[in-house]
Amino acid sequence: MKVLVTGGAGFIGTNFVQRTRQTRPDWELTVVDALTYAGSLENLAPVADQIEFVHGNIADGDLVDRLVANADAVVHFAAESHNDNSLDDPWPFMESNIIGTFRLLEAARKHNVRIHHISTDEVYGDLELDDPSRFTEQTPLNPSSPYSASKASADLLVRAWIRSFGLQATLSNCSNNYGPYQHVEKFIPRQITGILQGIKPKLYGKGANVRDWIHVDDHNDAVVTILEKGRVGETYLIGADGEQDNRQIVALLLELMGKPADWFDLVSDRPGHDMRYAIDSSKLRAETGWSPQYQDIRAGLTQTIQWYRDHESWWAPAKERTEQTYLRLGR
Ligand code: NAD
Ligand code: DAU
Secondary structure: OEEEEEEOOOOOHHHHHHHHHHHOOOEEEEEOOOOOOOHHHHHHHHHHHHHHEHHHOOOOOHHHHHHHOOEEEEEEEOOOOOOHHHHOOOOHHHHHHHHHHHHHHHHHHHOOOOEEEEEHEEEEEOOOOOOOOEEEEOOOOOOOOOOHHHHHHHHHHHHHHHHHHHOOOEEEEEEEEOOOOOOOHHHHHHHHHHHHOOOOOOOEEOOOOOOEEHHHHHHOOOOOOHHHHHHOOOOOEEOOOOOOEEHHHHHHHHHOOOOOOOOEEEEOOOOOOOOEOOEEHHHHHHHHHOOOOOOHHHHHHHHHHHHHHOOOOHHHHHHHHHHHHHHOOOO
């Protein structure tokens, strides 16, 4: 199978490409990536001779048409992905996440190619801390930030192309990923690399917000499972029952990295900060048999900390730039 992977030089895409080279060695992979600040060709060096790489923007309709015409399936990761950036400058999110997805849908329609659209639980808005419910495939879209609104917009386009044109598409909405190659702007790598540099973790607001953590390999295995066993036209929620508030995550990182439990700062909150995400992934589990392999976040974070310890040259240049941005934003 010839698979076009968009955004394959970013965090989840890199892990997807490296992992599927192991688990699906017969797949021919082409990666298209604009190599924004969040993507790096260095990430794909371990598999460089086993894939084709195209440096390009998915908002470029002609390029996308040529690439999709030559594929059997598309796995669409490419997006601007960071909420704080979307609050600072929303436009790149509109271009990559909405227009880019539109270009892919049009090409997939024209060439009758299967496409899997990667989305996020953030399209459903947030839950109260004491709400016993979790997001399901039936939860109405109610995004809060420019990032999540752009992802919800893309989801609606995919659904419309399925219904109106019979597009051979599936969607998945996953919770917060952690693991190797995640950009240092994101919560867990920001704190790990900060601690390694002697900087205290920074918790937004009171640190009470809850995220539903999943290891990136579990997310990517679910994506492969949906490609192979999912029903065309359907949406699947991906989650690993990993709810933790931000204080709990920082406490665990401090313990695992040998620092005192009170060694953190509370900083100003993110505007419109979603309180809690929680995924009910029963549909995916029941229909496909997928289940997460990383049941223990302590083990997953231990592995992730070790990866950042071993890859300082990978993250150090981005760390400096990222912290300058956070300084300007007051977070
Ligand atoms: P990331 O920011 O680490 O990587 C995104 C990649 O897309 C980068 O390599 C970037 O260069 C590329 N890209 C951006 N705009 C592009 C464009 N216009 N054309 C071509 N390439 C472009 O993001 P990530 O965390 O790996 O997220 C990947 C996908 O998964 C996104 O769609 C995101 O919404 C979704 N998602 C992420 C999480 C998470 O926790 N990180 C959870 C659920 C869903
Ligand atoms: O839920 C899926 C989403 O998870 C994905 O769609 C996004 O692409 C991904 O970035 C992530 O979004 P979040 O906004 O939840 O992730 P982030 O890593 O930015 O923040 C996680 C939580 O930690 C959130 O409550 C904000 C908080 N935070 C973040 C940073 C960077 C802090 O308290 N301190 C920080 O320094």
